[in-house]
Amino acid sequence: MELVFGLFFSFIFGLLIGSFINCWAWRLYQEESLMNRSYCPQCRQQIRWYDNIPLISFVLLKGRCRDCQKPISWQYPAVEILTALLFAVTWFFFGAEPWFFLKSLITITILILVLIFDARWFLIPVNVLIGGFFIIALFGYLASPFGGLEYLSAFLLSTLVGALFFALQYLLTSGRGVGEGDIWFGAFLGAAFASLKHLVVALILAYFIGASVSIFLVLSGKKKWGSRLPLGVFLVIGTLLAWFFGEALSLWYLSLF
16 A cells, blocks of 8 residues: 555656656746746747646646647646656655655656656756766765765766766767767766676666667658667666666676677
């Protein structure tokens, strides 16, 4: 029963956070304050509170703004459902570890924000990553079953490797392969995992998925060789897979050799 309640409330909480992430992403891109009332990005009319209920309002409004009747982007319910599902899965895996559970929720929230930003605007919100870096470092320390020095050494090594991995690519390609934002993203991922094994799994998955999608798009004629793709999206996907299944995936990979 405790598991069921935990899954339910995590899902509901995830819907609320998903709605917040949508708002946060748009306000951050527009350089607007989060304290202002939400508005329709097309007619600029303020959204009534009863039209701003996660998922429910989208269904009741049939996916259209009440005032201008223009379609509401499917990004909004999709992000809300994705966040809700990930929060519920996080409870299932880590609900018994309070500090790691909270660290996971914060990490997932930032990852989804990065996914939206990179998918829509080919940008990485560096300021968010820097702030998130210190927050998850603190929660990682509180969640660590090891001593402070052992956690700190693993944390610093993983962060350094994550940042250097992208910094070297940036230097070798003169900024054409990855951007400066990806270097900060690498540092953030290193801090999130604080484990080289899981960090490596996340990077391998991200690049494998990215390469597979790129080849598919080229072969299907939707992209040309050298076309730009949002690397952050694939990093988010690889990270989420490694977050929940990193140990199993690393053991499977090692068993191949």
